Amino acid sequence: MHVESEIHFRDAAAKALLDPQLRANFRRAMDGLISKRRAQFPDPRDLQDLRDLSTAIRSRSLLNLPDLLEQLEASCRKNGIQVHWAETCEQANELILGLLQAKGAKTLVKGKSMVSEEMHLNAFLESKGIEALESDLGEYIIQLDGETPSHIIMPAIHKNKDQIARQFSQKIKDAKYTEDVDELTAMARKVLRQKFLDADAGLSGVNFAVAETGTLCLVENEGNGRMSTHVPPLHIAVMGLEKVVARLEDVAPLYSILTRSATGQAVSTYFNLISGPRGTGEKDGPQEVHLVILDNGRSRIYADPQLRATLRCIRCGACMNHCPVYTRVGGHAYEAVYPGPIGKILTPQMEGVGVRHDLIHGSSLCGACAEVCPVEIPIPEILVRLRREATHEDAGSKVEGRGTGRTATEDWAWRLWAGVLKRPTLYRLAAWFATRFGKALPTGAPLIKDWTRTRTKPVPARRSLQERMRAEGARHD
Amino acid sequence: MTNATADARSAILGRLRASMDTGPLPGLDTAVLERRAWPAAERVVRLRKGMEAVHTEFLDATPADWPAVVRAFCDREGLKNLLFGPASEAGAALADAWTPGGTQLLPYDRPVETFKEELFTGVDAGFTDTVGGVAETGGLLLMPGPAEPRLMSLVPPIHIALLRASTIQNTFWSAVKSLGWGRRLPPNALMISGPSKTADIEQTLAYGVHGPKRLIVVLVQDLS
Numbered sequence A: 001m002h003v004e005s006e007i008h009f010r011d012a013a014a015k016a017l018l019d020p021q022l023r024a025n026f027r028r029a030m031d032g033l034i035s036k037r038r039a040q041f042p043d044p045r046d047l048q049d050l051r052d053l054s055t056a057i058r059s060r061s062l063l064n065l066p067d068l069l070e071q072l073e074a075s076c077r078k079n080g081i082q083v084h085w086a087e088t089c090e091q092a093n094e095l096i097l098g099l100l101q102a103k104g105a106k107t108l109v110k111g112k113s114m115v116s117e118e119m120h121l122n123a124f125l126e127s128k129g130i131e132a133l134e135s136d137l138g139e140y141i142i143q144l145d146g147e148t149p150s151h152i153i154m155p156a157i158h159k160n161k162d163q164i165a166r167q168f169s170q171k172i173k174d175a176k177y178t179e180d181v182d183e184l185t186a187m188a189r190k191v192l193r194q195k196f197l198d199a200d201a202g203l204s205g206v207n208f209a210v211a212e213t214g215t216l217c218l219v220e221n222e223g224n225g226r227m228s229t230h231v232p233p234l235h236i237a238v239m240g241l242e243k244v245v246a247r248l249e250d251v252a253p254l255y256s257i258l259t260r261s262a263t264g265q266a267v268s269t270y271f272n273l274i275s276g277p278r279g280t281g282e283k284d285g286p287q288e289v290h291l292v293i294l295d296n297g298r299s300r301i302y303a304d305p306q307l308r309a310t311l312r313c314i315r316c317g318a319c320m321n322h323c324p325v326y327t328r329v330g331g332h333a334y335e336a337v338y339p340g341p342i343g344k345i346l347t348p349q350m351e352g353v354g355v356r357h358d359l360i361h362g363s364s365l366c367g368a369c370a371e372v373c374p375v376e377i378p379i380p381e382i383l384v385r386l387r388r389e390a391t392h393e394d395a396g397s398k399v400e401g402r403g404t405g406r407t408a409t410e411d412w413a414w415r416l417w418a419g420v421l422k423r424p425t426l427y428r429l430a431a432w433f434a435t436r437f438g439k440a441l442p443t444g445a446p447l448i449k450d451w452t453r454t455r456t457k458p459v460p461a462r463r464s465l466q467e468r469m470r471a472e473g474a475r476h477d
Numbered sequence B: 001m002t003n004a005t006a007d008a009r010s011a012i013l014g015r016l017r018a019s020m021d022t023g024p025l026p027g028l029d030t031a032v033l034e035r036r037a038w039p040a041a042e043r044v045v046r047l048r049k050g051m052e053a054v055h056t057e058f059l060d061a062t063p064a065d066w067p068a069v070v071r072a073f074c075d076r077e078g079l080k081n082l083l084f085g086p087a088s089e090a091g092a093a094l095a096d097a098w099t100p101g102g103t104q105l106l107p108y109d110r111p112v113e114t115f116k117e118e119l120f121t122g123v124d125a126g127f128t129d130t131v132g133g134v135a136e137t138g139g140l141l142l143m144p145g146p147a148e149p150r151l152m153s154l155v156p157p158i159h160i161a162l163l164r165a166s167t168i169q170n171t172f173w174s175a176v177k178s179l180g181w182g183r184r185l186p187p188n189a190l191m192i193s194g195p196s197k198t199a200d201i202e203q204t205l206a207y208g209v210h211g212p213k214r215l216i217v218v219l220v221q222d223l224s
């Protein structure tokens, strides 16, 4: 069955390319991130060693994944953290709603969590009458405008300060118009401090979960993550099931390569290790901590030995910062929670390779992503694999939507091609025509049109290689 | 666990187990972490450089005079009050040395619920001890708990932290090992490298977004 892609990355990308403001915003930001990252890795040997170590740690975690998840659950329980499991985003949303309702919670402050974006948690809670407020400054900025993140680390990177200044002056009560970044930050601080103080519950993501100690690790610069997890009486953490690692020792190199790859920082302002709710004698901290472990297609990705590498990802965003496509079209063109190269391999595997084959093909396979990825995920190889999956139903494949990206036109084109190649006379005839009349084909002819939209038309040589070889007397041996 | 989450648990674990393979685990070569090592005096310099680069301020002190250094800072800044943990060793030493008048010492000795509003709006600074530092990148290691509540280093606009030079480790990795954090952790432990910051508006750094606007390290020179 062929599923028509409802979303067209190509069209969205073409639109984005025509927006000079957007392109300038991304170019500036990405150039900064690229050079800051480079400065953090002055020694190529150290970088390679650290990548190898990080890759090995993540691979080991995945090899032991079910055992580690059970160990994590047991350690968390021992620490007083309650653990919940959800197969789908709907289940996870209901679960969180249940936890909030049990406490009569009406307001939730959120630290940054991409998994909660995956779940569309905010919209779900709002529909149930619970206010879900983003507190990471970037997330807060885009939430004010009802937008989605355009980058997994810097969600508001598509906006410049004039746009934010205008937005704050319109949407924040009593705010005056200013383009001063310190003043804008101070405005958000004022609003959000009150929210932290009043919130009934806090929600966070998890960067790494340590099986041995039952610890949730949170990396951040702003302090909103600590506010969300320590101030309200209830803390709910959500994580994708791949986030677990065996020991805290393993987290150290991952953390180091994460901050350096992501924002070019040697270290983040805060590295917060949460191993339980308020303990005996403690005067603050949440009374309850809950951990929600979400699958949402990950166990299916896990089932394939090659595609499993996708789950090594530590969400640093370096692949997008270095991607020639992402840096030009920005994050929104992907119309997916995870944009850029990681999104191109993750989204189709979650939503189906047929419905999102636009993403699988929106890449030149240049390999810049794999070159910078701290855990050496072979993104181009996975893209090629997914391209095949989209049009074939191979035995043993578990890929979501496999074979559904096949179109009749493409099928016929390949059949025609194969037919011509298999028949020497036909091939020679076709080659003769192409070399003599190929030049005369109009740029706007079907199929050629798609190619020539952004490129010059290829002109066939006047004589085919075979003809020239024959003329020059070359023989088969 | 409700039925739904128990079902989800067994379904998820079942799927993962069905696809688990029993290959050898890749080895972990930690040489790259072990290479990051410096003599004690150099560790102090590195930590300071790393943290100053992200706007942390340092005050030099000796094992004997640090309470006076804290006091002098508070007076100089005209702080109304300073939140501290009276049950912690450093907190008790600070209280002992505190003379009446000027900045008032405010003990954090009751559940936050009883003074949350005041904590958010009426406290100028918080004072905490540390359990170590990290030379490689710059960073303080803290273990909040009953004696030093979590919010002391987060909510007040200024955080003053006491750091002994002798407790500075090479890397976060070596610190985790020598502090035994890998075996057991208190409900909260953390590393702090500077005042709260953001670059979410046009990549421009702004300090003091949600947490402290200033981080002051009182560095006790106790290396022999």
Ligand code: SF4
Pocket: A312, A313, A314, A315, A316, A317, A318, A319, A320, A341, A342, A369, A372, A373, A374, A375, A376, A377
């Ligand atoms: S795929 Fe690699 S580079 Fe991209 S976000 Fe994940 S870890 Fe970072």
